[in-house]
Amino acid sequence: MSTATDYAQAGELKFGQVGIANLRVRTLDVAQLVTEMRERIQRAPNLFSRAAIVLDFGGLSHPPTHASAQALVDGLRSAGVLPVAVAYGTKEIDALSQQLGLPLLAKFRAQYERSEPSAPAAGLxxxxxxxxxxxxxxxxxxxxxxxxxxxxxxxxxxxxxxxxxxxxxxxxxxxxxxxxxxxxxxxxxxxxxxxxxxxxxxxxxxxxxxxxxxxxxxxxxxxxxxxxxxxxxxxxxxxxxxxxxxxxxxxxxxxxx
Incomplete structure (x- = not known):
């Protein structure tokens, strides 16, 4: 007598609203960005400590190099937050996300960012x-x-x-x-x-x-x-x-x- 195959999934994958912070980089000064993040965590550790962060390089005139982006990722981790992805889907940013080993969220836009292209980037x-x-x-x-x-x-x-x-x-x-x-x-x-x-x-x-x-x-x-x-x-x-x-x-x- 054959045994019935159990096709139940071991894990259920769902997509939904996710509370995630968007760090829009306006000036690629790694030391300053890390210092600012440390200050945020010191002021409100319950909110920002080990917070998931999406890196948004859309505010820069040119994408960062792999070395500078990696330095930023490492610095933010040392500060106490967790970079989990890269925002926006240009060809250069796509390549950068692959070099960093982070997913590219091509359609990601911070919940607090205005949708008009001409509007200033918000983030928190x-x-x-x-x-x-x-x-x-x-x-x-x-x-x-x-x-x-x-x-x-x-x-x-x-x-x-x-x-x-x-x-x-x-x-x-x-x-x-x-x-x-x-x-x-x-x-x-x-x-x-x-x-x-x-x-x-x-x-x-x-x-x-x-x-x-x-x-x-x-x-x-x-x-x-x-x-x-x-x-x-x-x-x-x-x-x-x-x-x-x-x-x-x-x-x-x-x-x-």
């Missing part, structure tokens, strides 16, 4: 401004430009390690976003509980997007790529209802009570 950009002082600045969130789909409503808590993404629409979370969790939206984000993880609005470059939360303890907040981590946020905002938005390209935070 640290904001330098302080929290807005006057709550009078706060205004109701405008309608999200280009968002035709109804908003996505998340009714259960977003727990550590989970990610919720509202593509081309707003996101409303009726409960909490736990530490280590991530919520993203191409539009605005409304959180009716505590925000302890990361919230990234305007993920495709919408600078009109905003973040609202009832209890602010965020590890990171970002609007159209401009971001602040918890260590950079004034202590008086923690635990308060907070609104986050961009003004003249700079991130603003204000308590709403």
């Amino acid at each position: 950009q640290p904001a330098t401004t302080q929290a807005a002082a006057s709550p009078a600045v706060a205004t109701p969130a405008p309608a999200t430009a280009g968002s035709s789909a109804p908003g996505l409503i998340q009714t259960t808590p977003v727990r550590s390690g989970q990610q919720v993404y509202a593509e081309q629409r707003d996101l409303t979370v009726l409960t909490t976003v736990g530490a280590g969790a991530e919520v993203l939206a191409d539009g605005s984000i409304h959180i009716y509980g505590a925000l302890r993880g990361r919230a990234l609005a305007g993920a495709q470059g919408n600078m009109e997007a905003r973040i609202f939360c009832r209890e602010f303890h965020a590890e990171l907040v970002s609007v159209a790529g401009q971001y602040k981590v918890l260590e950079d946020i004034p202590a008086e905002l923690r635990g308060k209802p907070v609104q986050v938005w961009l003004e003249h390209g700079q991130i603003k935070l204000v308590a709403m009570d």
Whole structure:
């Protein structure tokens, strides 16, 4: 009697939304790039330590040599992050990715980068401004430009390690976003509980997007790529209802009570 063959797969491969950082190299100064990365990790180790990084050389006039790119990969690893791929698919970059032994993500574009070719490259950009002082600045969130789909409503808590993404629409979370969790939206984000993880609005470059939360303890907040981590946020905002938005390209935070 023959034995039935088991065709069940040992591993299930799926493609989905992945939280991954894009390092757009503007100046190929390996020492400076490594120093900047070390500083990011020192400021927010829970966010950046051992973070997966895609190297984007699209901001350079000429692709780097294999030696300089390899030096950058080695330096970033020593700093504490993990380069996992190379972005963009020119013939030269393709060859470079093969020399580095890294995959080429030909269609990769950071979630925070605007899709227009003429727009400045974003990636996550640290904001330098302080929290807005006057709550009078706060205004109701405008309608999200280009968002035709109804908003996505998340009714259960977003727990550590989970990610919720509202593509081309707003996101409303009726409960909490736990530490280590991530919520993203191409539009605005409304959180009716505590925000302890990361919230990234305007993920495709919408600078009109905003973040609202009832209890602010965020590890990171970002609007159209401009971001602040918890260590950079004034202590008086923690635990308060907070609104986050961009003004003249700079991130603003204000308590709403």
